Amino acid sequence: TLVLLGSCSLLCQRGGTAIVYASDDLKTGTKVALKVMNTRDGVMTMPIRQVKREVEIASSMKHPNIVQLIDVFAEGTQLVIVWELVTGPDLLDLLNACNGRMTEKQAAHYFRQIHLGVTFLHDNGLCHRDLKPENCMVDAKTDTLKIIDFGLSKHLESAVTLGVGTPDYMAPEMLGYGGRGQGKVQPHAMGSSKLYDARAVDVWAMGVMLYLMVAGVYPFEDPNNPDNVACTLQNVRDGRIRPLPADVSHQCADLIVRMLHKKIAKRLTLEQTLLHPWIKMNVAALETSRSKGKAKSEMRELVRKASDQKRKRTASSNSHPARRTSSAILEGLDAELMKTQSSRGSKSTRSKSSKSSTGFNKLMNSLKLF
Template identity: 30%
Template sequence: MDDKEKQPVIRTDSEVSRDTGSVGSQDRPTRLPVEITDKGYALGEKIGSGGYATVYKATCSKMPDKQLACKYFDLTNNQQIVWREKCLKNELKIVRKHKHQHIVRTYDVFKTSHHAYIFMDFLANGSIGDYLERKKRPIDEKRAKKWSHDMLEALVYLHSKGVAHRDIKPDNIMLDNDFSDALLTDFGFSCCLTNNPSDRLMKGTICGTPIYSAPEVLSLAEGMAYDAKQADMYSMGVTLFEMLDYDKPFGNSVEKTMDYVSKQINRKYKFKKDVSLVAQSLCNSLLEPKPDKRMTSSAALEHNWFK
């Protein structure tokens, strides 16, 4: 059975599935703000939930041919004030402003004093993480090459605009309806520069998913900072390794952080599957433990694997 015939189990992007709170247990909002209904939007069944948001299928009478999803945030939880002031503020700003063919398209963003709503494309084939879970084997190299190229194009665009994603992983890379294109989603941990986008994006906050995080993020000392753009590239390397090998390069958990960092710094990984040397070369360049020697997004896009 090929991919078009096999219907996946639908999950949502990582922020929605991350178990960090209680918001995900809520029911569908019974009444939408008038500015939302005036634009023709309506919510359907719940398809995912987590610590900060719940995702619903959605429709819009003005776009009857579009399958939509709505990421809904309840802002009344006082325990989430810090997240609301930093992470949500950045996410809403980024999805409003930045559009790219390999970023899940956002149509409208609404925020009230108590709620926020992001209306975006619904992609029924799920994420690369879902794809790996269904197949239980590596992604064939031709397909992995295409999807990786798509992600690097998205990262080149974001990095050129002074934006770092900070949670690159298979669960945050969605697949279009015919499995041809990959699209980046979930900007809940993203950060951006307010001055010159070409500057290094130095951040002092540990965030993202540890098993995909760069060693400089996991070992961050108080008062120090890291280049978030280059940290994105390390996460892209872990993601690429998993696509090509099915297993993660340094194991499936981060139980002892400094032991895990030691494996990263000493490059304690090995491809167990048949992966071309040129693909391994790109992966090795992305998994460079020293940020200043790690490939940038634009350099990775020019790698020989893509030629």
């Protein structure tokens, strides 16, 4: 039995539809994280009993790079998800600690752990569909990366999160771009009749994260206007990737480009990614460093630095620009929708109180992405 006490601590500020708390599981005596979501801000696509049944399956899976999912229950209009508590920074905090960019050795260290976690999910019939640095926590004591928020995104289509993840990490097929994948496909997240292979979507998001780690910017954002969401999505659809910094190795660049191929059939699979020379080379280098005790101390120092900065950080302009809040995304969509409609000679009648997912669909249609 889990009891949420009035003394529970707030782990992070309200973001999107959720607030995250730290609390105690009185049955086990362990610390847990509670993600409290208000279902009035979204549409439940499955009965809570069916969601709970799938959570029970997911909670039986244990992997060092996957946060342990413990329980889910409904309380009035709120859906409460109970997770293992991970104390430490997320991957974006680590990027901040590296002044926006990681070395390839550092990136490989965390990318390999993401790969192991996602492979485990796929092998057990689950896909994440919202992979991003904010969903990759790093334990401050062990430097172990743990993927959070998996397996439940398909049950709650929220207007605030657009129902399909974060725009910077969207694969072109999620925007309606054609291309045939392999194996089982999942229904299109926006509710159309289109289908996409959710495993390939996870690979795409991993490619975006690797690019971000070694370059410090998004691969598809407009360098002259990085907050222009419409331009980002247009570049995703057209496959226009920003040139990588000159100091990024050819092998790393090759891996990223192959993971971000807009045609699913030509995009690397997780298995193919593991066999890429860049992965092999860096895994071998990390093992050599670990045997000397050097790599572990370096990475733990980075995690310690990121944890300290996270505690001290305020909402200042000095934080890494990669962290786009849900409200910022929606404001960007609203602004670009109005610009697009204005440039086409039409007047916008959309009010701020209208559903954001409707605005997103209108923006997609105006850009001819569907």
